[in-house]
Amino acid sequence: MLAARSIRVRGVVQGVGFRPFVYRLASAHRLTGWVLNGEQGVEIHVEGSEPRLAAFLHELETQPPPAASIAEIEVHPTAPNGFSEFAIRESEKRERPTVRVSPDLPVCEACLTELFDPKDRRFSYPYINCTNCGPRFTVILGLPYDRPNTTMRSWPLDKYCSAEYHDPANRRFHAQPVACPQCGPQFYLEEGSSAVRDSSEAVNRAALLLREGQIVAVKGLGGYHLACDARNASAVLAMRERKYRKEKPFALMVRGLDTAYELADISREAASLMTSVSRPIVLVPAKVELPHVAPDNSELGLMLPYTPLQYLLFAAGAPEVLVMTSANRSSEPIAYEDDNARDSLAGIADAFLIGERPIARRVDDSVTRVGAFGPAILRRARGYAPGAVTTLPVEGPLLAVGPDLK
Ligand SMILES: [Zn+2]
Ligand SMILES: [Zn+2]
Structure with a gap:
């Protein structure tokens, strides 16, 4: 007998392949109906036989896409409409979005x-x-x-x-x-008054400049980085002097984990944190000293590449250990708009590797360390934001404050 369910899934369910997943699941169980992104989560109407509906619901709960995080699934019986196929519908727009x-x-x-x-x-x-x-x-x-x-x-x-x-x-x-x-969109490289327009040539040129000890501003996911060869002491010193940054350690991006093992003591927990989907900076005990990178500090902050561009830079021959520090003048927040980056980084960067895709909001790299009770997040930003920290049972108003300036 034909039955139907109305389902609402809340949590991190948009932008993680959830609708295609529901579509494939419904098709596999030969169910009909629709799925859409509502502002309160993903909404689903499915109809078919009871055993098929039960199997669908079970897989929906137990096998969601890897990046999805389900907070809650509401299921209500509803009347079948006699749909002949399963479809992905246009999104709904309502008053107050609550989806994560x-x-x-x-x-x-x-x-x-x-x-x-x-x-x-x-x-x-x-x-x-x-x-x-x-x-x-x-x-x-x-x-x-x-x-x-x-x-x-x-x-x-x-x-x-x-x-x-x-x-x-x-x-x-x-x-x-x-x-x-x-x-x-594409990437291009600006160097003084000249520009390299072709993406691949721009990346090759940037890698060459980095090998030569120059400082390159590189547009990332949530803002610009300032990059230079971390094993080139005079390049790192130049970065410090131009940024007016006396002692604060610089974060490093390493080509791969094997390079990380050469630089620091990487525990199993630290390695799994470095390779996690958040790809944070992980503070680890240094084994070697890289002059001017982290003065008077026994730790290094290491991260792995996470954007295609960063992989391309390393593949194009960029030094395998790069200083990758938030591009800003000291005490200013990370630059993320192209014109602002050009202005505020003139005199610091020798060249700019600029991507055409605009950044919607400033998001810095996250900073973590392995703690006694699991990962400790010291700066919660890219890869974690805007994930919920916790759900607090409060009745009165709750004030949350975050840093505007570092
Ligand atoms: Zn295309
Ligand atoms: Zn992919």
Whole structure:
């Protein structure tokens, strides 16, 4: 007998491939109905036989996409409508959005494979992403999470990307920031009054400048980094002097974990924190001294690359240990708008590696360490924000304060 359920899923369920997941699940169980992104979460109407509905619900709860985090699933019996297929519907817009936005995700293995495959359409494309990876919080301008509400709205999809975007079997089905070199934004390099317009040439040139000991401002997910060769003492000293930063340690980005093991004592817990989906800076005991990087400090702050561009930079021959510090003058917050970065970093950076995709909001790298009771988050930002810290049972008003200036 035909039965139906009305389902609402709350939590981090938008921008993590949840609707495609529901679509595939419903199709696999031969259920009909629809799914949409509501402002209170993902809403689903499914109909079919009771055993199929039960199996669908079980998998919905137990096998959500890796980046999703379900806070609550509400299920109500409802009347069947006699739908003949399962569809992804347009988003609803209501008064007060309560859905949680996903933090930014590091580029996934499948995208990395394509990034370095010369036969792939997105070979060397610094903005490659899919439903399992890529920017979220730093591109979202409003809710619900759909392309017109992201900083990708200026780049209409070409036929190729559009076909992937509309194919439920594709990894990029409804991937909002999807793009390719033919239709999407690019990177370019500015060096004094000259510019390198081609993305690949720009990345190669930036890698060369870094090898030569120059300082390059690199646009990241939530702001600009200032990068230089961490093993080049005069480059690091120049960075300190130009930034007016006397002692505060610089964060380092290492090409891979093997490089991290050369620099510091990396425990199993530290390694798993470094490779986690948040990809934070992890404070670890130093084994070597890198002059001017962390003066009078027994620890180093290490992180792994997390954007396609950072992987491309290392692949293009950038030094395997880079200072990657938030681009700002001392005591100012991280620069994230291109014009502001050009102004405030003139006199610090020798060149600018600029990506065309705007950053919706400033998000710094997170800082963590391995604590006695698990990971301790010292600065909760990229990769964690805007995840909920906790849910507090309070009746009165609650005041939360965050840093505007560091
Ligand atoms: Zn991916
Ligand atoms: Zn495209």
